[in-house]
Amino acid sequence: MTDSSTFITALTSQNLPNINCHIRVSDEPSGIEKNVKTGTVHLVGAGSGDPELLTLKALRVMQKADVVLYDSLVSEDILDMCALTAEKIFVGKRRANHALPQEGINELLVKHALAGKTVVRLKGGDPFIFGRGGEELQEVVRHGIHFESIPGITAASAAASRAGIPLTHRDHAQAVKFVTACKKLGAPNNDYDELLDSTQTVVFYMGLNRLDEMTQGLIAAGRDSNTPFVVISHASLPTQQLLIGTLGNIAEQQAEAKLPTPALLIMGDVVNLYHEFANYNLGALGKSTFIDVQNVVSSHDLVSNLEVVT
Template sequence: MGQYGAENVQTCTKRGTVHLIGAGSGDPELLTLKAWRVMHRAEVVLYDSLVSEDILDMCATTAEKIFVGKRRANHALPQESINELLVKHALAGKIVVRLKGGDPFIFGRGGEELQEVVRHGIHFESIPGITAASAAASRAGIPLTHRDYAQSVKFVTACKKNGAPNNDYSELMDSSQTVVFYMGLHRLHEMTQGLIASGRDSETPFAIISHASMPTQQVLIGTLSDIADQQAEAKLPTPALLIMGDVVALYHEFAGYNLGTMGKGEFVDVDKVISSNDLMPNLESIA
């Protein structure tokens, strides 16, 4: 208890709460109304590097905002320190918002953070966000499931705990399943060669989607055998999702009509939406 400050427990008769919020893929229009309502009441906000500035600006202006972002080999704070901050501010009676990119329960360590919170008797609320796989596939026009192509979808992390590579390729051989790789762009060549060596058809359609759902989104389409070479030339930036499976072939069928891939999708000024007379009464009624 001492590491969180015993004085917080002694001087504060009311414990705060922790609200674990998925900020989605970066497009503020994809944030849920429930998330916005809670963010508007936040007193402390711990946010990650994948939370866009537009979404961060939707938090209460009076909230203390603390950056705790983690990117590959570059962590602002270790996970243990993030856990400590959540507990410390909640024990001080604050409304604490933990703002994470995507969905906190899909490769977001949300479960680990809540384990620490409940160990200290703190109540929490978990608010889902649109995970990057859904946002990337939807915006690009790649259905993750389709009755004629894929009857299931699997989300896979390219790295295990402590950065160890995930080489369990034998579990990814089903051609009727779509596979989405998170955090795999830096291992693309190694992964594609490992999949082929394990028996996956080298002509399996493969996509890289960078900056999912944002105006800067880029899509690269190839096959398991050539996507690494394409990426070596194209150099799409992170964050990026990798999608493997026959559904990727539908990208070309849809691309000529998909406003998202044509760069003609509308991105609305969120400040104007939130302040509109039509929306505000509805938001206030659920506050």
């Protein structure tokens, strides 16, 4: 068939009245739907919960989303930053309480992307640090879907920074390990022999409910019971709380204090630096030089404005 647009362009205005032409607008048979273009999946780290710690790139992607699949650790303030027109689907998982199994989340990602939508998978912390981001992307690429991964501030960094506990320090810790307290299918992680080096800081994710078992296992494996240890609950949020003790007594203190999940556990000599920094740290929780079970400090003691100290 002749290309109609080229044909008309070639004609002069004088010839047009003398031409009897019939132009077909489309070569496609009527009634056949065009193929929908495949969408994309954006794996976005929402950070530790404080909306001011969200990256600008994450915000840009969130504001153009058609569908947002979000976890239980994504704060309402951050969720409100997503596009107003986006369909928001809760797929959160907490201990023994999953809104959807992982396979169901994977299916939703694929389903909406294949429907041509811009899908944002919004995960607390960083998706590639105990966030199952890699598992979800494996399913996405199996279906030929393109993705983008945007990092977020993981809980270890956020909690330690807010409390003034550096995860590494040349005089105290030459390495840091991020360790999950539970393996796949809920099996406990009992590899304590890998965590005995006193020059390393160890950060335990998802370990609060195994605190007593873990501390006993570490001591039995050879870690000094006097090793400084801190529980940090609700990292970076206004409700953040700290409980400081030692490997030998932190479980007993937590049994009485009952700091809530989600919580992070940090073990190592760097924990002692909290005391050195606390009175000058605008983000520290309170002015106490030591937080124990009788003195758990909450957000009400935060220095909330620089003008207070200037």
